[in-house]
Amino acid sequence: MAKIEFSANPTHLPKHPHPQTSPPPPSNRDETRNSVDYISELPIGIILHIFSFLTSKDAIKTSVLSKQWRYIWTANPRISFSMPPCYNRRMLRSFTAIVDVVLLRCTAVKVKSFHFDATRLFYNSWLRFAVGPTFHRWLRFAVKHDIEEVSMFLDHDIYTLPKFFFRCTTMVSFHVSHCHFSMMGAVNWSSLKRLRIDHAKLEDNAITRLLKGCPVLEFFELKGCWGYEHIKIESRGLRELVIDSHKYDFVHGQILKISAPHLLKLRILGDCERGEFKIDKVSSFVEVELNFKMDYYVSGQLQAQSQGDLVRRLIQSLHHVTKLVMGNLCLQVLSFMEARGVFLPSLECRHLVLRVAENHEGAPGIVKILESSPHLEKLFLQMACRPTFMVNNC
Template sequence: MSFSLPRGGSRKFKNFITFVDSVLLRCTAIKAKRFLFDAPCLTLMQSSLDRWLQFAIEHNVEEVSITLHYWRRKIYVLPQILFCCTTLVSLRVSHQCCFSVFGAVNWCSLKTLRIEYAELNDDGMVRILSGSPVLEFLELKSCEGFQHIMVESKSCRELMIDSHEFCHGQGSMLKISAPHLLKLRLLGNSEGGEFRLDEVSSLIEAELNFDMEKVEAYGDLVNGLLKRLRHVPKLVMGSWCLQVLSLMEAREVFLESLECRHLILLSAADREGVPVIAKILESTPHLETLFLQMTCMPNSMAESNAVRVGRCDFYGEEFWNSAKWRIYQCLMHLKHVEIADGGANSLAWEPVLSLLKFLLQNALWLDKMVIDSTNSKPSQAVDPWGLLEVARILLSHPKGSPNVKVILRYPSQGCPSKHVRKS
């Protein structure tokens, strides 16, 4: 069952309530597997929603999704009967909801829980997690009111925290303890506080793709997170964290060695970003896979002329030759390098090419180097000849591994036509 009232349909809410009531009154099914609700958060609607949720629970519902539109700051308090739904497998609650948990939670079948734009205190968080013994995935997006997440269940595999709303005041912190968790993702804009990882010893993948207001003030935060994540085999780092590391590089701050084997960097590999990449390579002596997701920069910063691709620039051979002795351990294990171009001819930047040429020549066990522009946005023109010039330079460059393959991928609509130019 899916009921939806558009954002501009608030004046018709009485007819909407009558309609939903009539549908449920005529329902003869023994089981209602899914109950999806998307409507404005109105006072009269709230009491009706309590009644509709009770109907779904009495019909052994397995999936519930509640999305309430913002309207005059109304807050919907979830009914206590929802916390005793033993058949619930998936729950998503978005906008204008308050988790006032007074008694025990019995979500013995719940595997997926998504809470967005909601209020939830520490006591409520403890009750929910302790009452969800088979929970596998937990997402908390733009939530507020709690300062500690303790996941002790062995079944919980992934925790996603997106744009956390820190409590106002000095020293606000969100502590995370999950000894059996496999995947942790910290995302979005999370200004006003800090993350602290207390126990995450079982993690096999971590993503640090959040941002805060000031880069200069958070060197200790990023460095502290990396220390707690030093054992993680797969690590994803976003642009804000890389900016913090760039500042640490400028200040010659030591970065602890990581055991990471698969590294994904979501940033622009420009003149400021390349030294950070070198610093990270220095700290990942066991690295096997390097993936760079390049972001688009203003056109004035991009190189649109393929002739300039091979020209030596500030971060060319001299820079990488000076850094070689610091990252030689990484070069002994690196097998796969991939650059995902966001468009706007980003691959024509000399710093990027200098990095690729250095790895191609010095990574002794490199098996594959991929240049991928297939995911460029339709509005961003992809110059196939510029990409082909990049590939030509790399193919003709000396290689440390005799078996390495250089692969170029770009959109089919960008393929050079034989009628335009012969290769």
């Protein structure tokens, strides 16, 4: 068994030792007797805190450090697994068997977090049927152990969240990607405060049921999702909404409507291709970030005018916010408006953050926004690494 030791009583030699008076070198027995095994003497609470920074696989490896650490990993309330590349059934079975053993030997009464990353799972036609029962079993373990934080990252739409998971009343934070919500049913996430959904199809009624089943939700993010065209938020507790890379389609319309009379923060980010935003009941907003890209299948003057109309409407409806963050597209649109003498309403923002492209594209828009911000107190200019998108103003 490997053992890490630190000497508590090092031997100090005299500065000018005399050959006849120099003490004999200490024996190995004396070093062993005087050493202290600090690793084994660490309190269990500190060891479990160390485990919180490790995956479950790495936490198990620490059992070789000392006898004290040999079985402590079974009491770790934070379970984390990252699936290695799996190309076939044998590799998948080997990994799932390891996870099953860890969950079987877990002695923690309450599990704080369950993190599962399967983004390196290669797609096969049999995969959907192979992983379903296994993932069900792991989520049921989490629910039975009063889980608080869950994150599941997949790279293919191969898994549908089970009905029982939507009745997990102890969960506080949930982050999921590439999962289906078709089996949702009634939602009772009575303790959930943070919800992040990536790359999933969600229709309007599904979002409504989710929000209704999360009475204490404070943060809600949709990234790369599609299928919905109206987000209606009635909750007074939800403080922040993030729409990142919204995917429009011709079936569900080209306009995303957001109605949130009590929301405080709104962030529209990423590549929101070919669509528009319509925001209603925005009087409660205090902070807004507009840092998105819009791609159209038209070019030239028509594209610039479409983008200009969208940004101008957004700024007009959000003129009262105290903190405004604007990305490169908005600055380019403002430059386009400046060149054509388009009027911009007076803004009440006191804190302004502008994300400028490396090639200074959109710099005239900075002048435009500053002229319209008479109450400004703080200005931050953030230079992007590269220009990400352009407005054709020919």
